[in-house]
Amino acid sequence: MIPILDLQAQYATIGAELETAVLAVLRSGVYILGPEVEALERACAEYLGVPHSVGLASGTDALRLALDALGVQPDDEIITTPFSFIATANTISRAGATPVFADIDARTFNLDPEDVARRITPRTRGIIAVHLYGQPADMDALLALARQHGLWVLEDACQALGARWRGQPVGTLGVAGCFSFYPTKNLGAAGDAGLLCSTHAALVERVTLLARHGSRQRYNAETIGYNSRLDALQATILRVKLRYxxxxxxxxxxxxxxxxxxxxxxxxxxxxxxxxxxxxxxxxxxxxxxxxxxxxxxxxxxxxxxxxxxxxxxxxxxxxxxxxxxxxxxxxxxxxxxxxxxxxxxxxxxxxxxxxxxxxxxxxxxx
Missing domain, CATH: 3.90.1150.10 (Aspartate Aminotransferase, domain 1)
Structure with missing residues (x-):
């Protein structure tokens, strides 16, 4: 049998490191957020070369919270690809906006910038570019379109951590980058986990607030939020794997x-x-x-x-x-x-x- 993916083979190479790290978290008694999550956020920000990142419960949550933080409204249209996992479009719908699908480039399987340009209307608020299969989308063309029309580009980099466009890590070219650490990803947790990164401190601060029930301090809610906290066990597993x-x-x-x-x-x-x-x-x-x-x-x-x-x-x-x-x-x-x-x-x-x-x-x- 030749599986499409063999996570047991990966575990065989680094299992001892993972077990040591996980055992340390179990002994610490700190399982939600805490120093392990903060250390992962710093490590990912350093890896990507950005000043800010926040660990989240999933890559889907990273997209959802990014749209919320960007102020997407029910009358807005967001252009994205129809050739991706449903989560990309679903998060647009969850924000109350309308997904507008543009066709893909036949070679890269990513958004065709020429078709994106044809679908821009006065209601268009932004573009979600998916870096499908680990192949970066044409960020030069998409960012040029965004500048021309006063839009933002949000990067769905859930399949592409470590990929680069003209030498720059994907997820760092648009307004924010969203990553999934689902177990099958190139960097996978032992369950659901995700991350958002950005050069915009205010955006990351807003996402962090939303992800923690809209509160900076317990019992002092500032806005309607979500529960999208990353747990320490997943964070410590990801910290070990990030080195590889x-x-x-x-x-x-x-x-x-x-x-x-x-x-x-x-x-x-x-x-x-x-x-x-x-x-x-x-x-x-x-x-x-x-x-x-x-x-x-x-x-x-x-x-x-x-x-x-x-x-x-x-x-x-x-x-x-x-x-x-x-x-x-x-x-x-x-x-x-x-x-x-x-x-x-x-x-x-x-x-x-x-x-x-x-x-x-x-x-x-x-x-």
Whole structure:
């Protein structure tokens, strides 16, 4: 069996460190917020090169609280991608605003700035750019559009911690960056966890206030808030893993390069890596003819794959009322019908990688 992700393999390499760190927290009796969370916030801010970050309960909460802190109103429109996890659009809806879906670039799977430009209206308040699969979106073009129209760009970097655009870490180019530490991410906790970072102190202060029931001091609420506190156990796990992140991302890039080389003479299209970007391959996602049949064949051979994402958001029942029809966003719909993510994680052996490729070649009848 070759899984798409093997967290037990990761644990085998750093388990002793994790156990020591977790045991120290358990013995401390401090489980919510506290010094471990503060230390993680400092470490992440230093890693990203920003002055401010705040740990949160999830990446979804980071998006939700960012929109609240930015003052999004019910009449606002926020432009984003339909080719992502539902959380991105859901947080716009939760803020009372309307998600406006722009199509994606066929190569990067990220927002197409030209289509974004066509969807800007007087009600547009901002853009949420998703750095999908670990590939940075075209931040030059999106930020230029934002400046031209008086908008902000919020970065959904939940799949892209460590990725860079023209040498600058994603999550630090827009008004704020939102990160998920869901266990499957390149930097994953042992449960839900997230983080928001920004160069804007007032924005981070507002998010911090909202995340703690709208209170700076207990029993002294200043605004309607949420409960999105990061717990110390997740923070200490993430602090251990953060020390390995660059090494793990480099390993992912090497694996991706090897895949791309070995798949060169097959019908599949390997992921594109923009020359302006440092892709961290949260997923190694190909376009594959006969995608569903290939996925079933690989499953029969004991090889795990995933389809991220089989139904674009604009065609899901939740957003039917917005009036999008099949064919409205053709590149997103074509990607949903063709993409397949192959096994990738830092511990993936070369033998397993070669076997994945061998079985793909076998499916397509290539000797």
């Amino acid at each position: 992140l660059d090494r793990w991302n480099a390993a992912r890039r090497c694996i991706a390069e090897h895949y791309t080389e070995l798949l060169r003479d097959t019908p599949v299209v390997p992921p594109y890596a923009s020359p302006a970007a440092w892709h961290v391959y949260h997923q190694y996602t190909i376009r594959a003819p006969e995608r569903d049949a290939l996925a079933a064949f690989l499953a029969d051979q004991g090889i795990g794959t995933m389809i991220y994402y089989p139904v674009p958001i604009h065609l899901q029942p939740l957003y039917r009322h917005l009036g999008y029809q099949p064919g409205s966003l053709p590149e997103s719909e074509r990607a949903a019908a063709e993409v397949l993510s192959l096994p990738i994680y830092p511990e993936l052996s070369d033998a397993h990688l070669q076997e994945v490729v061998r079985q793909i070649r076998r499916f397509y009848g290539i000797g």
